[in-house]
Amino acid sequence: MENEHLVYYFNSNDKPSPEYLSKVRKRFKQWVLDICNKPFDQEWLDYQNEIGLRHTYKKGKTDNVKNTPSIVNYRYMVAFIYPITATIKPFLAKKGHSQEDIDKMHNAWFKAVVLSDILWTKSYIKEGKF
Amino acid sequence: MENEHLVYYFNSNDKPSPEYLSKVRKRFKQWVLDICNKPFDQEWLDYQNEIGLRHTYKKGKTDNVKNTPSIVNYRYMVAFIYPITATIKPFLAKKGHSQEDIDKMHNAWFKAVVLSDILWTKSYIKEGKF
Numbered sequence: 001m002e003n004e005h006l007v008y009y010f011n012s013n014d015k016p017s018p019e020y021l022s023k024v025r026k027r028f029k030q031w032v033l034d035i036c037n038k039p040f041d042q043e044w045l046d047y048q049n050e051i052g053l054r055h056t057y058k059k060g061k062t063d064n065v066k067n068t069p070s071i072v073n074y075r076y077m078v079a080f081i082y083p084i085t086a087t088i089k090p091f092l093a094k095k096g097h098s099q100e101d102i103d104k105m106h107n108a109w110f111k112a113v114v115l116s117d118i119l120w121t122k123s124y125i126k127e128g129k130f
Numbered sequence: 131m132e133n134e135h136l137v138y139y140f141n142s143n144d145k146p147s148p149e150y151l152s153k154v155r156k157r158f159k160q161w162v163l164d165i166c167n168k169p170f171d172q173e174w175l176d177y178q179n180e181i182g183l184r185h186t187y188k189k190g191k192t193d194n195v196k197n198t199p200s201i202v203n204y205r206y207m208v209a210f211i212y213p214i215t216a217t218i219k220p221f222l223a224k225k226g227h228s229q230e231d232i233d234k235m236h237n238a239w240f241k242a243v244v245l246s247d248i249l250w251t252k253s254y255i256k257e258g259k260f
Contacts, residue, residue, distance in 0.1 A: 056259065071259060073259065073260060074248075074251075074255050074259050074260050075248050075260060078208065078244060078247060078248045078251070079244060079245075079248060081211060081244055082240060082241050082244045085240070086237060086240065107216060110212060110215070110216065111212050114208065114209060114211055114212045115209075117208060118204075118205050118208045118209060121204075121208070124255050124256060124259045125204050125254050125255065125256070126254055126255070126256055129186065129201060129203065129204050129254045130203060130204050130205060
């Protein structure tokens with residue numbers, strides 16, 4: 001299995017839980033849709049905060065997953081910025097937009113991912129250092 | 131002045147210190163050269179750790195700067211990933227390499243920046259969460 005060190009976080013009782021993974025995927029999709037469609041208002045901000053907590057203090061609680069790792073380690077939260085930015089480009093490029101528009105969309109996506117990630121990782125940061 | 135919220139971190143006694151900024155710029159250049167030329171070995175890793183400390187617990191100590199902010203806040207450390215990745219591309223593009231090679235160099239740069247940033251921010255992270 002690829003990326004076993006990441007699949008680990010979807011474990012329940014020492015093995016990957018397809019149910020858990022499937023529920024997380026749905027929420028992941030919602031995060032993408034929200035980035036593209038919603039204003040970055042208080043509601044959006046509150047939900048990014050909730051996403052952060054679901055990777056730290058509330059991990060597994062939303063889906064009531066038994067014996068899952070209690071946190072997604074910080075290092076993977078920031079590392080996430082690379083693949084999610086690099087792999088989006090082909091999707092942006094396949095609807096016939098100009099190269100300039102594709103680059104602009106890609107930059108906007110990149111910035112929104114970095115911003116999301118900063119907000120998600122707030123709950124990992126020592127008091128007063130955010 | 132542009133980006134006053136960032137220039138603030140180079141303050142000494144409530145105003146920007148050109149000497150401090152100039153010394154930091156030299157070290158910034160060294161970080162770029164190291165990313166491009168040095169193996170990512172223990173020495174490199176130790177220096178990234180030192181860079182992190184110089185933004186938190188040892189900020190201003192290296193240059194003996196008086197009354198400078200005691201930390202560069204975490205949110206700016208991660209936000210840094212965007213401009214430093216987006217602005218490098220024209221430099222990579224001006225030496226006559228193929229578009230494919232430019233994209234590969236850009237991806238390698240992007241990954242190295244994210245990796246550096248993860249290492250630098252270690253000293254901001256709560257015990258056990260890194």
